Amino acid sequence: MHDRKGDLPSRREHIIPSSLHGYVKNETRKDEVQPSMKLRSFRVRNYRCIDDSGEAPVEHIKALVGKNESGKTSILKALHKFNPATPEPFNGLKEFPRRRFHEYEDKATVVELKVSLDHDEMDELAQIDPRLAEVSGASVTRDYAGRYAVELLPDIQTPSPNLKGVFPFLIQLRGTIDRLDDTTLGREGGVRWKLLDALSRVGTGIVEETDLSNASSSREAFIRQLQEIQVVLEKSTDEGSKKTIRDIVRLILNTIDWPSIDTRINKYIVERLPVFVYFENYAILSGRIHLPSFVERFIAGELNPEENTARMLLSFLKLDPEKLVKLGTHEGKSSQEVQEAFDTRALMVDRAALSVSGLLADIWQQRKARLDLAIDGEYLRLWVADADGSRVELEQSSKGFQWFLSFYIVFMMESLQGKDTVLLLDEPGLHLHPAAQQDLLRVLGKLSEKNQVIYSTHSPFMIDLDHIDTISVLAETPKGTKISEPTKTTDKTALFPLQAALGYALSRGLYTGQYSLLVENITDLWILSTISQHFRESSHGSIDDDIVITPSGGGQKSALFATMLSGQNMGVSVLLDSDVEGISVKKQLIESPIARETNVLFVNDATQESGRVMELEDLLPPSLYLRFVNDAYSGELGKNRLGNEALAKDVQIRRYVEAExxxxxxxxxxxxxxxxxxxxxPNIPFSQFPPEFVQNMERLFLYINRIKPEHTAQPIIARSSRHSSLRAIFSRSRS
Structure with a gap:
């Protein structure tokens, strides 16, 4: 499909026709808000320090992590100007990259979005033209001149608007007419022959290459010839064929009218683009609102940022400040009327206080606090009450609490004004305690259920490692700032916040040993270190003492952890279950610029069964593992011990035990x-282990030890079985 360009508005603005560019903005009229499409990815180009960020996928929430001056704010600013709630055009003179300003032209693309359509939107497009039924999204760009260009996804290839282009439809039309039921006698009879006669005249006197999309005598003649077919068709009683013929004629007419349809599609897509709301600075809410002054400045449109936050609070509580002022005056009222007005005002505030009392219960976990309101003469006052009932004025609470409350009020009110907006936040929660930042992260997650959220951060406590796909790293490269996945970044310093987040999530710092073996969970560490220790004490191959075994907390975290450790020039091995997730993690590590040298092993590498899905427990002989299970659950099982008679060959032993x-x-x-x-x-004599088990474990240990550049056999130290098998866990190289 051809790019559809025009100076088009956001979905909140009226559109009026223009001559060449299709549409221009009308800043004076506001239409009803249309439901917006979902943002699926973004890409920023030619903006400040960014030449081309690369494409960044977005689901509900996206965290942008990077060092200072890496371009996080530039990304947010560019996205905001793509389609802001309040018009804010790009400024090429100030915003185009200075080192390349000699390349500047107003048609330079700044932002590209990919959006997805819901089923209703897909149906509406299909009503414009049936060929649009398969369209599920769109790619939209905006340049420095403010023009949008739209490309449908998947793109629709339409024929040229001339006889040559519509010829396949005419052939299809002929075949359908030939199949028409023409057995009816009387006035409705002979319709098929009449249709064929009308079809034979379509295109008569028109040059094959003539562009029929432009006003001309050829276009008028062509449309008139198709209308003859439609008139004759009404006499047919074959409803099925009539519908098919109508649909084909419609496709032909749409093809020659495609420039007009193209404009309709353009208008439809751009009107429904998500609106971006940018939050940079948040005014702290005051605990004392002088209502008469507030109302005066509100009417004059002169509210300062602090008062604007107060306005949002009053709106959230559905309190009318003008009404509160009127109820608080004595003029023209009897003493009884004054008392009734004061009682009404107090009741309004009390009801608002009840609605706001639980506002913080679910979002502020630092301490139990309740927000109270009270009317005091001409002032509306805000108090913070502790669990014991003691109250302090809002100004006397912590700055972090004041910021959090003010932010939440502004955030909630802005998000309620329009559904499906994209909320942009630059470094939210900077002066919050780490625990409060985690509260904030939960709030953002909750708000992202309705409005997509994109935020930048330096803080490890604003990073959700349980959803690594929501994190993007801004890294400096020879080609400028690029957005990448954490495991694929080439900028080691950009990973520091993630490194800190990972260390916190695992409740342990990164190991300082030179060599690390990452396993998926703590049970892998226990089992592997116990077996290795027993093998070492029996003078068999084992894991070298200076290789530290570290549980990563899951396969996906293993990839990120390996990237972190590799970035510190440590030797890393990763032992993964040979399942779908393990294969995905290995692929990430192979593609990682930093961690590509990681020694990645699958559990089944120790066996001759390369295609089998295995966990570490599957390396143990099934009868031996079941022995441990029966002993561990002897109280519950009694004499009804588990056997391996029903264990299928390719079933994982743990899954089998779980089911039994x-x-x-x-x-x-x-x-x-x-x-x-x-x-x-450790108490089982080594001679009782099956040879295949010993061979498999020694092979696995050999592969693990290859992490060391020059692997040499470690001295064998015989140990008593009374020594704890956990000693291997904490072993360190003392060289």
Whole structure:
């Protein structure tokens, strides 16, 4: 489809026709807000320090992480100007990259968005033209001149608006007419022959290459010839064929009218683009609002930022400040009327206080606090009440609390004004305690259920590692600032906030040992270190002492953790379950510029069954693992011990045990069995282990040890089985 360009408005503005560019903004009229499309990705180009950010996917929420001057604010500013709630045009003189200003032209693209359509929007487009039924989204760009260009996704290739372009439709029309039921006698009879006769005249006297989209005698003749077919068609009683013929004629007419339809599509898409609301500075709410002064400045349109926050609070509470002022005056009232007005005013504030009392219960977890309101003469006062009932004025509470409350009020009111906006926040919660920042992160997650949120941050406590796909890193490259996934960034310093977040999430700092083996969870650490220790004490191959085993908390976190450790020039091995997630993590590591040298192992690499899905427990002989399970659950199972008779060859032993215990009404705990292995396995004579198990484990240990540039055999130190098998966990190189 051709790009549809025009100086088009946001969905909140009326559109009037223009001569060449399709549409221009009318700043004076506001139409009813249309539901907007969902943002799926964005890309910023030619803006301040950014030449081309690359494409960044967006779901409900997106965190932009990067060091100072990396371009986080520039990204947010550019997105805001793409389609702001209040018009704010791009300024090429100030905003085009200075080092390339000699390349500037107003048609330079600044922002590209990809948006998705819902089912209703897809249906509405299909009503414009049936060929649009498969369109599920659009790519929209905006340049420095403010013009939008729209490309449908997937793109629709339409024929040229001439006889040559519509010829396939004419052939299709002929075939449909030939199949028409023409057995009716009387006036309705002979319709098929009449239609064929009318069709034979379509295109008569028109040059094949003539553009029929422009006003001309050829266009008028062509449309008149198609109308003859439609007139004759009304006499047919074959309703099925009539509909098919009408649809084909419609496609032909739409093809020659495509420039006009193109403009309609353009208008439809741009009107429904998401509106961007940018939050940069938040005025702190005052605990004392002088109502007469507030109303006077409100009417004059002269509210300062602090009073504007107060206005949003009053709006949120549905309190009319003018009415409160009128109820508080004595003029023209009897003493009884004054008392009734004061009582009414107090009742209004009390009801508002009840509605606001639970405002912070779900969002502020630092301490139990309740917001109270009270009317005091001409002042509306805000108090913060503790759980014990003691109250302090809002100004006497912490700055962090004041900021959080003010932000939440502004955020809630702005988001309520329009559905499906995209909320942009630059470094939110800077002076909040880390725990309060996590409260804020939860609030953003809640608000993102209705409005998409994009925010920038330096803080590790504003990073949600449980949803790594919501995090993008702004990294400096030889080609300028780029947005990338955390595991694919080439800028090690940009990863510092994620490194801190990961360390906090794991409740432990990054290890300082030179070599690390990352496993998926704590039970893998327990089992692997116990087996390795027993093998070492029995003078067999084991994991070298200076390789530190670290649980990462899951396969996806292993990729991020490996990137962090590799960025510190540490040798890293990653042991993964050979499942779909493990394969995905390995792919991420192979593609990572920093962690590509990571030694990635699958559990099944230790066996001859490369295609089998395996966990670490599957390396143990099934009968041995079931022995540990039966001992761990001896109280629940009694004599009804588990056997391996029903265990299929390719079924993971843990899944089998979990299902068998569930049949017996027993809940399975991986940790419980792993602890049993730690306690009992060191006491099993090494000679009782099957040769295949010994061979597989020694092969795995050999692969793990290859992390070291020059692997040499470590001295074997015989140890008593009374030594704790956990000692291997905390081993460190003392060289």
């Amino acid at each position: 215990l569930e049949k017996r009404g027993v809940s399975f705990s991986r940790f419980r069995v792993a602890r049993q292995i730690m306690n009992d396995l």
